[in-house]
Amino acid sequence: MSASASFALVLASTSRYRRELLARLALPFETVAPDVDETPRAGEAPRELALRLALEKAQAVAQTMADCKPQAIVIGSDQVADLHGQPLGKPGTHERAAAQLARMSGQTVLFHTAVAVVQASRGFAQSSLATVTVRFRTLDAATIERYLLAEQPYDCAGSAKSEGLGIALLQAIESDDPTALIGLPLIRTAQLLRAAGLTLP
Template sequence: MPNATRALPPCTDTTWPRLILGSTSTYRRELLSRLRLPFDTGSPDVDERALPGETPLAMAVRLAEMKARAVAEQMADDVVVIGSDQVADLAGTPLGKPGDHARATAQLRAMRGQVVQFHTAVCVIRPHTHFCQTRVNTVAVRFKALSDTEVETYLKLEQPYDCAGSAKCEGLGISLLSSIESDDPTSLIGLPLILTSQLLSEAGLNPLAWLATQEI
């Protein structure tokens, strides 16, 4: 069940759905808070392993939808649920969260000197109106030709074991990269806010419209 972070304040002129982020990620929670919408969080508890023959892009889409549906199914009231997943794509091979130092080392060694596509899928569901849409933002990241010492130093200092691709671009991980090609600076961190804002508006929860009803 969701862990309440803030209650949606009542509006006198309209009824707004309750917003739920279907993720326990601190990165996605921080990103979503930038939209200034109150929200709850819920743990989707889904199996994040790739299916046989599944492409990284298809994997990101499937998991984002599974996460959103898993949380939405727990709710009886009018809710808008956000599910998101990011999969790093190294020449067609999916790279998820390493989980430990050994796997992170293997990932970074494999990615050095390579261009990696980071697919971040966002699914927004509002069961009461049968709204369900999923979109993907892809970021192309070129890694430097890193030495083993650079890889080891970085991992010991930042320990990015909960990040797809074993690097935090918002931190020291930026020093591992030669370039980033993206039309949404928030996508690589884990939740593309441009797509998220669009989907929320289409679901009936426009951030600026909601804020206009509040005392600013």
């Protein structure tokens, strides 16, 4: 099976970071916002939260497209920052971002980025997880403030953009899927798309 007009490839996300990353695979796709409650369940580990939400996002969009595009192949993704077992979400505000970075100063943080691919018409649903280990430098309040004013990463889990100025806050990054930290692990995404029957360039 090849990527043809007979079915659609859909990214279940409105994230510009994921959209820009998926575009690197040179496959035509559209984006649809998933209607999913992202509230963690009681006692849910960060990695399990990321995997659950990625799959739920893909399934939700596949369901909404069942009538108009039943053959759609849908990609869902989610990222959860994990500080000693506690999930860190998107800060949303300057104050919360400053508090997150202060907590992560000098610490090792795991960024769990999950991706799921669903094609409901034939019951295909697979998921994968890329975990990135990030070691933060020791950050004083002035450094945190300068960074946040310069980059305003309030829509990023962990309050730092490693693809931008946020790299200066870090001591080390360890990953086997280089784009996972930005928001979509493309090596794993490509593997799942091939498993779903798509031919990648």
